[in-house]
Amino acid sequence: MRMVESALEGIRQDLFTDAFAFRPLPPLDRGHGLVRKTPGGLARYVRWFPHAVVVGFAVLLMLATLAYRPDLGGVILALFAGVPLMTTLFRPVGAWWLSLAAAFVGGVVLGGELWSPSGFVSHVAVMVIVTVRTRPRIAVEMWLITAVCGAFLGSLHSYGYDDGTVEMTLLSGMILFAVASFRALRDSKRQVAVQAAVTEVERSRRTVLEERTTIARELHDVVAHHMSVVAIQAEAAPYRVQDTPPELAAAFATIRENAVAALTELRRVLGVVRSENPDAFADPEAPQPTLADLGGLLANVREAGVDVEHVTTGAARPLPQGVELSAYRIVQEALSNVLRHAPGSTARVEISYVLGGLGLRIVNGRPDRLAKPSPGAGHGVLGMRERVTMLGGEMTAQATDEGGYEVAAFIPVATGEAAA
Numbered sequence: 001m002r003m004v005e006s007a008l009e010g011i012r013q014d015l016f017t018d019a020f021a022f023r024p025l026p027p028l029d030r031g032h033g034l035v036r037k038t039p040g041g042l043a044r045y046v047r048w049f050p051h052a053v054v055v056g057f058a059v060l061l062m063l064a065t066l067a068y069r070p071d072l073g074g075v076i077l078a079l080f081a082g083v084p085l086m087t088t089l090f091r092p093v094g095a096w097w098l099s100l101a102a103a104f105v106g107g108v109v110l111g112g113e114l115w116s117p118s119g120f121v122s123h124v125a126v127m128v129i130v131t132v133r134t135r136p137r138i139a140v141e142m143w144l145i146t147a148v149c150g151a152f153l154g155s156l157h158s159y160g161y162d163d164g165t166v167e168m169t170l171l172s173g174m175i176l177f178a179v180a181s182f183r184a185l186r187d188s189k190r191q192v193a194v195q196a197a198v199t200e201v202e203r204s205r206r207t208v209l210e211e212r213t214t215i216a217r218e219l220h221d222v223v224a225h226h227m228s229v230v231a232i233q234a235e236a237a238p239y240r241v242q243d244t245p246p247e248l249a250a251a252f253a254t255i256r257e258n259a260v261a262a263l264t265e266l267r268r269v270l271g272v273v274r275s276e277n278p279d280a281f282a283d284p285e286a287p288q289p290t291l292a293d294l295g296g297l298l299a300n301v302r303e304a305g306v307d308v309e310h311v312t313t314g315a316a317r318p319l320p321q322g323v324e325l326s327a328y329r330i331v332q333e334a335l336s337n338v339l340r341h342a343p344g345s346t347a348r349v350e351i352s353y354v355l356g357g358l359g360l361r362i363v364n365g366r367p368d369r370l371a372k373p374s375p376g377a378g379h380g381v382l383g384m385r386e387r388v389t390m391l392g393g394e395m396t397a398q399a400t401d402e403g404g405y406e407v408a409a410f411i412p413v414a415t416g417e418a419a420a
Contacts, residue, residue: 014138015145020094025051025133051089054129058085058122065118080106081122088129096142099126100149107153114153115164124172128179136180143169143176204382211383215390218288218325231259290324291351294331298349301335306364307346308335314353323411326387327351327358333380334362334407344368345404357393357412366403384409 027047028035038046062078069077080102087095099122107114115123123146131139150165234256238244289297298308319327331349338347345365352359381397388395388409395409 010137011141011145014135014141015093015096019097020091022090023092023133025054025089027051054089055086057125058082061085061118061122061125065116068117077106077116077118081118084126085122085129088126088133092130092133093138095126096130099123100146104149104153113164114150115168120164120168123168124175127172127176131176131179132183136184139176139180143173146172207382208386211386214383215326215387218329227259227263231256231263234259288321288325289328290321291319291327292324293328294349294351297328297332297335301339301347304339305344306335306338309346309348310351311348312351312353316353319358319413323358323391323413326391327360327411330360330384330387330407330409331362333384337380337405337407338362338364342367342404355415357410360409360411361406362408363400363406364404381407 028049030036030043030047032047034049035043035046059082062082065078065081066074068074080099084095084099084102087098099119103114103119103123106116106119113119127139127142127146130142147165147169150168154165234252237252238249241248294310298310301308335347335349338345342364345367347362347364350359350361350363352361384397384407385395388411391411393409393411395407397407398405400406
């Protein structure tokens, strides 16, 4: 009984509540494929293509009815066939009720056929349009009510010929099933596409946050080193000067206290950053890599099967630790992408020491075999871009004409700025 009550309540809400509410069919979206392919100023007219199809089909059906019966009865049948069809553009559910009422008036009140050829085609077309414009559940409800009403109205006929109820039930059922299935499949694909887009955005955002967390961990070690040096130097300075003035000793003590306080805050922040993944760095005391450690990285990549060429141009000089660390990570991530996405290819790493900063270029050739699917592909580029942006540099990442990929970055370094 609960299932029956729920079904009846659904039919009431779908087909009776606000059945004749004004729900105009909107024009095609400007991003629709048909609109985008239409040249010039015709695009604004193409947006109304569905409306023109419905109106044109209704007019053709009315003309065909008048050609079949050029009398007053034919005019009535033409109106019964065309008006509900045009009404679907503004009141879809109400149009179905009009079509059903037209069958009743034509078959019972006027004593004609229950489903005349034009009425048959019109009612099926109306149900198809309503199915396209509403939920698939309504298609089932319309089909059931049409079948029941057809059987009931057919029983009121005193004639011995077939009134078309069986044909209407079978044909409309097959057509509505196909249309509802197609619409459900289309809606499912659209929802999957939207969900995939949202997932990709969230994954990219998470990748950026993870990369920023990694950068924060690494910069902690760099900044902590400098602050430790400041604290030690400030503590030792008074002992290197004979008869240190009290004001100078107090200044050094203040510098040391501030440095120690800054170190404490850094460790506190780092504890929060590392709390979600305490095993991210197995050895937190290990020094952060620099460009001087590229040899070991390139050796590992060569052992993995990628022939890497390393070229350094310009006079190598010590750079700030943040620059050295970011440059190493960029090269590391770029070569990791080569291993994942271009198996069997060759790679070239160029390090350019120029007057205004450091230039990086990592380029690989065409792979010699198909790469295995890699989840999160392309997110390493986000991390590299975050590092370059943090240091005020610029970066490009794009495919080459030869079928490979190139990552180029420039990190500015002020003149005289060097590693401590």
